Each structure stands twice: as structure tokens, then as C-alpha cells.
Amino acid sequence: MWPLLRLRNVRHNYNGRTVLDIAELSVSAGTITGLAGPNGSGKSTLLKILSLAARCTSGTVYLRNRPVLPFDPEAHRRISLLPQEAYLLRRTVFDNISYGLKIRGQKNQFRDSVAAALELVGLDPSFAGRFWNQLSGGEAQRVALAARLALKPDCLLLDEPTASVDMESARCIRRAILLARREWGTTLIIASHNQSWLDDLCDTIIYLYNGRILECSLENVLLGPWLQNNRREFYKELADGQFIHVPPPPHPDSSAVIASAVLKLSGAPSGSSRTLTGTVSGIFFDKHFTEPRIHIVCGDHRFVACVPDMNLNGGDLLPGRTVTLSYQPEDISWLEK
Amino acid sequence: MWPLLRLRNVRHNYNGRTVLDIAELSVSAGTITGLAGPNGSGKSTLLKILSLAARCTSGTVYLRNRPVLPFDPEAHRRISLLPQEAYLLRRTVFDNISYGLKIRGQKNQFRDSVAAALELVGLDPSFAGRFWNQLSGGEAQRVALAARLALKPDCLLLDEPTASVDMESARCIRRAILLARREWGTTLIIASHNQSWLDDLCDTIIYLYNGRILECSLENVLLGPWLQNNRREFYKELADGQFIHVPPPPHPDSSAVIASAVLKLSGAPSGSSRTLTGTVSGIFFDKHFTEPRIHIVCGDHRFVACVPDMNLNGGDLLPGRTVTLSYQPEDISWLEK
Amino acid sequence: AQQKPLMMATTTSTDNTGLLEYLAPLVKQATGIDLKWVATGTGQALKLGENCDADVLMVHAPAAEKAFVEAGFGLNRREFMYNDFIIIGPEGDPAAIKGKDTCTAFKAILDSKAVFVSRGDDSGTHKMELALWKQCAEAVPDKESWYRQAGQEMLATINIAGEQNGYTLTDRGTYITYEANLGGNPPLKILVEGDRKLLNQYSVIEVNPERCPKAQQELARKLGDWLVGKEGQDAVAAFELMNKQLFFPNAAKN
């Protein structure tokens, strides 16, 4: 079976500046894919291209191996996007949610669909009669999502669906997403900065950085600039006065990425390894990893490390305890600029 | 010393519907106050009224015990608000950030202020030349914040400053907020759904629910409807089939709130207490509590409980472990509708 | 100090034919009067006089002029020139009026129901036409479908008649212009002319300074004097359009 969506050699420019450059990306039908990355890394641009809402400067989008363009008669109505800044039509909530059904030629009987969509996003049915400008920020965001859910699309792309949404509603949206996949077989691609929400929901997560897909995750990213000491070692000083040492960076401003597996909890430095001391701020369970993960704050910076079960002795790792991390500078990799 | 800002008997209506009703609220100078609450609870409305950007339907806003109205000549330029949906002027980022300085009659020399403000929100100085519509969602949000920071206001109100902002930048904004208080003595009031970010930053947190200030925190809120069994006990079924029992609700649709201290980790039920079984998903350290806090997932729902240090035996509470919570239904309280 | 210009309200025919532009420098030279004029319909010209917005009037609607003077708005009405009206129509002449006298022609048009285009704007020409209908056919055929009331300037009216193959009554000056505009071979030809009834009398009237204190009666009198005097009369006689004399001085009969 072909992947539902596939990008090849896609590149997108704004005013001549390349903001997206993806050689190859496939999304299989029925999966939930997360999209993570810092501001400006190209998540929204990628979602617009994948949803055929915009055309990439160069490259091809395939839908089940067929190249497709915006307004493709077949694909157009099966893929839906919740843009980051969704526009609400200057009408009632009811009209907003039923709009997509109406333009699909569906006749009347929107009432049930609209009520069902509102319930999915955790809004009271009485909201249907409200006007677009009588909503709070989070309510508007949820109405926009409801308008997409009402369409029961084959493929749904969500750009920051939980921005300015309360925690209870974020859980509600999570349930709606899982329901969409289960009941309608919807394939989902979701960009979000709510890392734990995303981790919890998605089958796979794609990390974007400067318009490129990263091979690793973006757990511990340290921005430049990097200094050099008189032994020609590169380092950066953290806010609490500790130093972190790195291999020679490609550029003094490059960003270093330290995979959580690189940071060991064995306190004593051995050979060429270096150490960092910090305070545990939390321990998590993340379904993408077999081991629990621990957050350690060093000065201003929060590091994520893996906790092999054998390392757990008593309550040593509970929040508030001080621990020592060790790492090999050579294991630190660099992000392309 | 009078509180910097004080509200008395403030009530706000939209189309005759009361969305805010606050008898008394004071904010002391130099503090950082958080504002939490579900969508539509009135946070944005409250911030607009506090910042004198809107006038309340009835009631009084005091600035250092002097009643003030919008456009108050003295207060107007000392209080600044970052609205939830900040509007960027159809100009460059530079012009947007320097706008507030310009209308204050400041002459030239914006260059340094703009560069400093951009740095505070973690944006490269090269952004100054971009046009308003050449920004990603999170970049736009940070530019809007920079425009307020550039004013060095006495009082700064932020409505969802971290919505659609990446984690690194959220930390950056946190540093900027702390710097504003330290260097300029700015008083801050911040509405956010990013509970952990808010917990970490604020001196006090105010919880809003349906336009009213809550006495408790909003940690574990369970929405209705509530059912009654043949023993006339009220309960709700969780997604995993467990039941949670509550005292008689004021209304079958009322929301119950269970303070984290009510949920005990002592596994065995005693007397009239009830139990819930769940999986630990994380442990945190929260500066507002002396003890670490634990997140436990039961079915669809995540509960927060306190962990008295004495309860910590070995790695029992590490993420992934199964634990039992017990509670007295009478300790559960109700939110006013 | 420079003298204030003399404001004249006049009809479009004197302006459109170029007569005033020809006379103005001569007036200036002879009397020192700086002549300014507003060219409108006769009715509006009389109204401007009535409202004291002009010092002197040059119009061609004798009955209305007399009423104007009798109402005390104007003084010293002096006739000083005329031109003549003609009946023009399509070369085919469906009502067969060519060479007939005016009344016969009007009756023939009425009987044959051939298209007749009326100015319909209360101008001097229109008033003349209405008088002729009453005189020759008892009533104005106001609502007849062949009787088209244009409500426009003379030239536009002729154009309408031309487009609709109709007859119309026009002053000779405008017809000469029309003829020239169409390169000397217009679809409408002169069919009736030279009848005594078809005289188009122009006069000059001074605005009454008793009603209008600012009216410059002295200058107005001076202009009138010049127009009826030999110099003015000769100048009128010498004015030609397309090498044809348009206006005929007749101040002598005053």
C-alpha cells in the first residue's frame, strides 16, 4: 500500500529565503504523526503544503502515489487543515461549523452534525447560536476545530490545536482525535508546542529545525554562541556558573543537540567524560521510550535524561534531589544551520 | 502602602450575560500574579479591565487607591497589556516595537531599545526589518510581547504570552519577565493555560471559574453530569470503568473540585473512604507546595496528588508504577455555576 | 482702480455661435467695459437677473422679457438685433412642407404625424414653436407619440431630429453650425424659411438697481447704448459664421 501522503524534494521559499527543504517524507494512512520544532522551523508551512492549501516552490506532493496540486478535484475535499490562525466567518458558530458541510452540497440536517462536533471539542450546544465575535480565545480555537471535525475528513492536519485551550479541553481534543482515527479512519498530522500532549498522542513525531527534518529528537538543544578556552576546548557557561563542553562546532553560533541517552546518571566522571550537577524537577513516563525520563534543572536550563531502571535506588531521583549527570562531549551532535 | 491595582464589586456583561463578577481583588506592586482558569472563565475580560483597556459594566478599578477609568492620563501609559490576540500594525517589526515609544514622544534612538526588546524574547536582531506578515505564529506572538517590554511599563499584563511559543522561547520569556520585575520593578499579571510554566513563575495564582475567583486551586476538576445509584449515592464512571463518588451535587451538571491534599496515597480504604487505582505518569516539584506532586492517570483522567515525604518508599512512585489513591467523598467541594 | 467687470446673463445661442466672444473685445475697446457672461437657458438667464446676480441681460423671448420689465426686475428693454427661425427636416420631406408657409407646414406635419422634435425647454425657440402650434393648429400636440420633446439645447435637438428623421424649428445660427459640423452635407435641410412669423428678436435689458443695489446700471446702460448705436449695430452686421451673416441689426425701430 502506498503512503497516504508523500513529499519529494519539497522546498519552499518566502521572498527568496528557503524556509522548508524536505527530501522525502511519507505519512501512512491511519497514523497520528506529531510535528515538533521551534518557532519558525517551518511546521505551519509544511502543514499548508501537505494539506494542499499552498503550493510548494519546488517539489512534488503525492497522494497515494499520485502527484497532486492545490484544488485537486479528488483530494481537495478529503484533506482538511486547521490553520494556526483559523479565520471564523463573520457568522454564527452554527454557520461556521456547518459551512464545510454546506459547500459539500449536503442538504439541511446540519443540526445533529454541528451538535456532535461541538460536543467533541467540549463546548456546550448553546454555543451554536453565538456570533463569531462573542467567543473567548480558547472557545474560538475549539469552534474552528469543530468545523474540521464535522467534515469527518480522511486526513486532518492540525496546526497548534491546543494553543490557548485549557487543559481539560486539551484532553477532550485528544479524545476527539483518537475517535476520528478509530471511527472514521482519519489520518492525522499535528503540530504543537505542547510536547507532553503530543508525545502522549502520536505514533511518531517528526522534528523540524530550520526547515529540515531532524534524525534525532529535539530534547536538549543548546544554542550558541560557543567560546573557546586556552586549551582550545569549546564550551558555554550556564546561568549557574557550570560549564558545558562540546566538540568543535561547525560555526560558533551553531546549536548543539544532546540526546537524552547521552546524559548518564552515573555520578562519577570517568576517562574523558564531563559532569553537570542539577536538581531533579520531575520524572515522566513517555510511551515512546521504554524507560522513564527525568528532568534536571541546571541553572536556567532544563535537561532531559533517560533513567535506566537499574539506576533507581530508593527516592534518590525524586523531585528536589540533587543529582550529577555525566556525558562524553564527542557524543554531542550539531544541528545544521 | 496601597495595593497597586484593586478591583471592587466589578461585574462585566456581554449582551446582558454576566461573565465576570469579582467582589474584591488586590495586586501588590512588584508581584507576579498568575491567572488560571478554563476557557471562557473571564481571564481576558479581567485583564482588559485591570489594564484599563475596557471599562467594566459596574464596579471600580483603583490604582493605588485612586479610582481610574480608561484613558486615565496618569495610569494610561504606565500599564500595558499584551492582548490574547495582539494586532501587529501593518508595518515592520521595528515599527511595531518602537510604536509605543514613538507615541510617548521619545525621539529617535529606538534602535537600541528595539534590539534589546527583541533579545529579551529570543528573536534575532535581523527580525527588525521583517514585515508583520512575514512571521510565523510564535514569532508574531513574541514580537507583540517585545513591543510591550520595550515600554518598560510599571505594570504589565500578559494574556497567554506563551501560546504557540516554543519551549526554549517560553523559558526566554520567563527570564524576561523576571528581569522586568528585578530591573524595572514591573508588576506582572499573567494569564496562561501552561500551568507548570505559570506555577514556576508566579508568586500567587488566582483561579477563575465562570467569572468568579475560586478559593481553591483548580487541580482536579471533574465535570458533571452525575448519576445516582440505588443507594442514592452520587457517582461518575471514568473511562476505565472505575467509579468516583461525590457528595450530593448542587446541580446534576455541577463541577466537582478535588484538592490535591484530599487524594491520599495510603492504599487501603478505611472507614467511609473510597479508592481509585491508576498509573503514575510523572512526579514534579512545584515551588508553591513543600512536597513533590504526583500525576496519576485513571482511565482518561489525570489526577494530581501530594506526596508526603514519608510516603516515599523506594521507587514505588516512579512513573509507570500502579498506585492506589484514597479519598473521603465529603472532602470534595463544588464549583459555583 | 480697475473697473469691476459687467456681468451679463445671456442665452446659449449668443455664446455658442461665438457672437459674444467676437463682441467682447470691441466693447472693451469702445467703452472700457470688461464684459463677463453666463450663458444658460432664457429662463435661467431671467432668473439670474431677478436674483441680482447679473447686471444686464441679452435674451430673445419678448413676452417673458416684457413681463420681467413689468414686474420691476428690469429697465429699459431695447431690441437691437434679430435672426430668423427656419423649419428643417429630412431631405425626403415625408410631410411635403418644402417651400410652404409656416402655418401650412405645421398643419402638414400634424396631419402626416411625421416626427417633430421640440426643444421642450422653455427657451425662446421653444416659446416661438409653441406659439406657432397654437396659432396654426389650435393646440400643442403635447402627448402625441410623434411629437418628441427633447428638453435640450438647439444643437442637441437638431441632432435628435437628424437621428430620428424628424422636423424641427431652429434658429439659423445653430443650423449653420450644424451644417458645418457635418461637413456641409447634413441629413436635415432647410424646408421653410423667410416667413415674417419666423423672426427671432434679441433685446438687451438692464437690471433694476432699485431692487438690486449692487447692479451696475450705468455700465449696463453704456453697453446697451453701444449695442443700439452705430458702432454696435455695424459690428453685429459684420459678424459671420462660416461666411454667412447670422444676426441682423434692427435697433433703428426702437
Next chain:
Amino acid sequence: MDFILEGIAKAFVLLLQGDPETYSAVWATVQAASMSMTASLLVGIPLGYLLGYLNFPGKKGVRTVVDTLLSLPTVFIGLIVYAFISNRGPLGEFGLLFTLTGIAIGQTILALPVVIALTATAVESLDRSLRPTLISLGATRMQIFLTSVREARLGILIAAITASARVLTEVGISMMVGGNIKWHTRTITTAIALETNKGEFATGIALGLVLLAIAFVISFSLSFLRRRA
């Protein structure tokens, strides 16, 4: 001054006593304006939408041309249309001269730049996230057009009102192309011009008020489209 009061009184008389000449002119005005407004809205709104919506090289030039055409003098349009539909013109055989249809052709030329320029501006002022939102909901190009027009309804409404005001008040075209023929092509504005020329200022005022009454009926009925924008 008196003629203003007199004119106001006369306006009531004309309207209430049903003066046939006035009603004939009202009817001619309404007929010509309906034809020209229908044509100019049908053509102008899509063109204005495209001009505001698309980005193409030379767009700025096209806008400048449209803006310039806002200043087409009515007599000039009248002359051009006359040249085409006069008996000696290329379209002479259709017999459009001195008809309301002829007037409507000229008025369409007059109204088109207004509709196009104001529609383009209204569409340009739409929120830039409208288009991706509509696409993401599955709207076709035609549906995007229709919905954008509806979202820009305030701006397009005022475009229509401004254009119809321009058409209702123009004299030059009606005079030149229509000929101001009583009972046929005499519109209110040509009647006003005629009465004023005749020195019947009060009647001119009265007819002006009649025109304003028509305009009021139009803007009043359209104002309901303006609710809740």
C-alpha cells in the same frame, strides 16, 4: 432662498399627487439604473474580486488605470457611446440611441470602475487567513469567491451604493445618449437640468428631493444587509 422652501413643498405635491411627468421620469430613472447596476455588479464584482485577490505582474498598473477611469466624465462617456450607437455609428442598426437601454450602456461604463475599484479594496482588506481557511474547509474557487464576497459584504455593499449613487445622479450620459425626450428618456436628473435651465429652480429642487427619496429607499433597504458584520 425662497425657492428651496417652495421646492420642498413642491416635492410633496409632485410625489403625493402623482404628477405623471414626474412619475414618468422616476420610472425612466429606475429602469435605466436597474439595468446598468445589474450589469455593472455582475461584471464588476468578479473583476474587482480578481483584482483584489490575485497577485500578478502589472497589478499595480491595472489598479492605477481603474482608479483613473473613476474620473471618466459623463459627457465623455456619452459622446463615446453616442459615437457607437448613433445611426452613423457601427452599432447604429440596433436602434439604441435615445432609448433607456442606450443610457444603461453608458451608465454601466460609468459604474464599472467604481464597482471594480471599491470591490478590489474591500477584498484586499479581508483577513489574510480567510483564503487558507476556506481552502482547508474544501471550498472550490467559485465558493471561495462567493464566501469572500459575503465576508467583504460591508465593502461591497458600499461599492454598490456608491456606484448606484453615481448612476442615479449622472446627467451627461442620459442627456447625450437618451436625449432627454419627454415621456421616453427624460430621467429625473435631465429633468432637473431642464427645469434649472428654464429658471424653474423650485421644480429643480423638488425633483432633486424626489431623487433623494429614491436613493433613501435604496440605501434603507440595503442597510438590512449590513446587520452583524
Next chain:
Amino acid sequence: MDFILEGIAKAFVLLLQGDPETYSAVWATVQAASMSMTASLLVGIPLGYLLGYLNFPGKKGVRTVVDTLLSLPTVFIGLIVYAFISNRGPLGEFGLLFTLTGIAIGQTILALPVVIALTATAVESLDRSLRPTLISLGATRMQIFLTSVREARLGILIAAITASARVLTEVGISMMVGGNIKWHTRTITTAIALETNKGEFATGIALGLVLLAIAFVISFSLSFLRRRA
């Protein structure tokens, strides 16, 4: 048809050979239009802003009235202004009749509803979060006005262009109040009317093109304000 081509040729002759009568009319047109546009923009933009910005009871009624006033016929305005500034009118002593200032007064009345209605619509179409944002940045009421106008510049620009087109092309006021006096108050449009009356259609066309040239200069110079909206 021929007179159109002839007119186009003649337009070049008039403009390039510097025909003094044409230049006098151009100058009169420009003077009157500058005065009236200055006045109507200075008064109309603030009023339009308030109308679009404020919410007050009866606002809808005011908008309907303004929309209706878009249909003020020029001859009607001419008559009203004439009534006031005629020698027997209340303002007769100022000697405004048959002057460019008099024309400009009438043209201001003509342009005001256009500026007000279109500015109000442009302001109403502004993003609703502009106002709280400006207040939150410390803008005074005056600064909010100025910034809102700048943010709505596309709409207000087209309001100015539409109004100036209306003013440039009007005949009724210039004719009635100005009197079409050669070398003094003869504007291009009254000159076109005169030439057309005289049957000089080619000259009419030529003068119409001259007017369009002025309009082009105006919209071309204003089009630079349109960059980057």
C-alpha cells in the same frame, strides 16, 4: 466615430502645444478640486472615522442618511449653494457667486458623503483587535485615530480617489455656481459641456482625455501610498 479619433489627436495638440484656454480650464479645475478635496478630507475623514468606530444609538440611521446623501444630484447642490451665495441670498455679500471658491463649496458638499461613507466602511473593516492593542500600548484617543487611519489606508485612499473623481467630473455645480465664465470659472467639465453643445464633439473628447490625464497623475502619485499594506 471619426470624432473620437480626431479627439484623441486633438488632446495631444491641446496639451503639447499649450493651448491657453485649455490650460486655464485645467488650472481652474485643479484649483477648485484642491480646495474642495482638502476641505472634504479634513472634515470627512474624522467624521467617517467616528461613524465607523463609535457605537451609538441611531448609528444605523446616520449611515443610511450618509448613504442617501451620496445621491445628491450636482445640479441640486448647485441650486442650494446658489440660493445661499446669490446676491439676494444670506451669504450674498461675500461675493462667492461665479468664483472658484463658490464651486469648491459645492464640491465639498458633493465629496463629503463619499469620504465619510467610504472612510466609515474602511474603519469598520479594521481588525477588531486593533483598538485594544493600541490602548494597551498607551495610545491616546487622537493617536488611536491617526493610527487607525493609517491602518485603514487602503480604504481611505480609495475614498479620497473616488471623491476626487466625483469632484473632477461634476458639471452641475461648476455650471450653476461658477457660471462657466471663460478665463475665470470655466473648468474642463463645463468646457466639455459647452463644446458638446456647440457640436464640437472632437474637442469634447479631447478635453475629456485631458481630464483623464489629470486623474491619472493623481492616482499614479497616490498609488505609492498603497505599497505594502
